[in-house]
Amino acid sequence: MRYDLVMLTYEHIEFLRENILNYLPRPYVNVGGRYNFRCPFCGDSKKSATKKRGWWYAASDCSFYCFNCGTAFTGLKFLEALAGPSAFEDLKRQYLRLFLKSGLGNALSVDFGLKREDSNSTELNIFNFKRELDPEWKKPLSEKARQYLEQRLVLDAPFLKEPIYSTYNTATNDEYILIPWKINGVDAYWQTNDFQKLGSMKYIFPKDKKKLIYGIDNVDPSYKKIIVFEGVYDSLFVKNGVASGTKAITEWQMKILKQRWPSHEIVVSFDNDVSGIASMIKLINRDDVDVKFFRWFTKDTKQKDINELVLARKNPDIFKDPKRIDRMIFGKLEMKMWLVLNGLWKKEPLNKSRDIPDEDIESRGSTLRKRCSLLNS
Numbered sequence: 001m002r003y004d005l006v007m008l009t010y011e012h013i014e015f016l017r018e019n020i021l022n023y024l025p026r027p028y029v030n031v032g033g034r035y036n037f038r039c040p041f042c043g044d045s046k047k048s049a050t051k052k053r054g055w056w057y058a059a060s061d062c063s064f065y066c067f068n069c070g071t072a073f074t075g076l077k078f079l080e081a082l083a084g085p086s087a088f089e090d091l092k093r094q095y096l097r098l099f100l101k102s103g104l105g106n107a108l109s110v111d112f113g114l115k116r117e118d119s120n121s122t123e124l125n126i127f128n129f130k131r132e133l134d135p136e137w138k139k140p141l142s143e144k145a146r147q148y149l150e151q152r153l154v155l156d157a158p159f160l161k162e163p164i165y166s167t168y169n170t171a172t173n174d175e176y177i178l179i180p181w182k183i184n185g186v187d188a189y190w191q192t193n194d195f196q197k198l199g200s201m202k203y204i205f206p207k208d209k210k211k212l213i214y215g216i217d218n219v220d221p222s223y224k225k226i227i228v229f230e231g232v233y234d235s236l237f238v239k240n241g242v243a244s245g246t247k248a249i250t251e252w253q254m255k256i257l258k259q260r261w262p263s264h265e266i267v268v269s270f271d272n273d274v275s276g277i278a279s280m281i282k283l284i285n286r287d288d289v290d291v292k293f294f295r296w297f298t299k300d301t302k303q304k305d306i307n308e309l310v311l312a313r314k315n316p317d318i319f320k321d322p323k324r325i326d327r328m329i330f331g332k333l334e335m336k337m338w339l340v341l342n343g344l345w346k347k348e349p350l351n352k353s354r355d356i357p358d359e360d361i362e363s364r365g366s367t368l369r370k371r372c373s374l375l376n377s
């Protein structure tokens, strides 16, 4: 095995690719993974405005070379040169954090990254997720989109760490809000928000791809809980909030969380409505799933979700304080007792027609579902 390949692997090439692409001088031409553009360091030919002699080798080692001035950089140095010192400080921090705090940094073997698997592979390796989002789709937030997000206080959310974009359907030019789902700095998944209600689906996800987890890179390692929401916007208001995009959390998503943050406790949060309560009851009845519940509402809370509550209180910071959040986290039995005392506990209806894909934990066979009989009997 070549030593330089080992080093590159350790540098986590996908992170470099993703971030260099963000800063790459435009326009560029992608020639089979090699990107060609005017060299940003020498300005290329002074006589010809079309001469492009800068090359970035994205498909191999992410290095840069200019055939005019001879400037050569390794991937990390190239990123530093493009991003500038202050942005690079931040990127470097992200980069180090990914490895040092993941609990997996020491386990990176020399084989990592040499064989890439896609996210539908059954073997989970969170360092192997590939970019799923075409960087060309990311356009600056339009004024309309910004207004929508501002109205929902999303842009003031205390845990909004990753940029949100506008994107456009190339055929119709319809605009959507685009939310990349990063894992280890790679846009491994994404969703769009049809904020103008052009179609019937409020949120759209990539086809035929298992849902990953939104916000996993932003988990604070020192707060040992991860709170899983269905929606990205809700998750941005809560310390260590992440989003699953589903009514519960799939086994695959549970694995991703456990692999990346093995010592964190998984807490799920549901909407304060009929379907939220029903999902909660289902999960309480599953004794093979080890989770706690984030009960952010009381019997008198009118708001359906965290975002609505934040808007009603006109304060995006109400779920920022971990001590406050801790008081809203309950085990299954406590959660069940609360539901019973408030007249919300219902026996799970026997429903054969399930609308949830089969990787979802809710749709597992009934042999796995043993009823908690304590209060039922």
Ligand SMILES: [Zn+2]
Binding pocket: 039, 040, 041, 042, 043, 044, 054, 066, 067, 068, 069, 070, 071
């Ligand atoms: Zn040059």
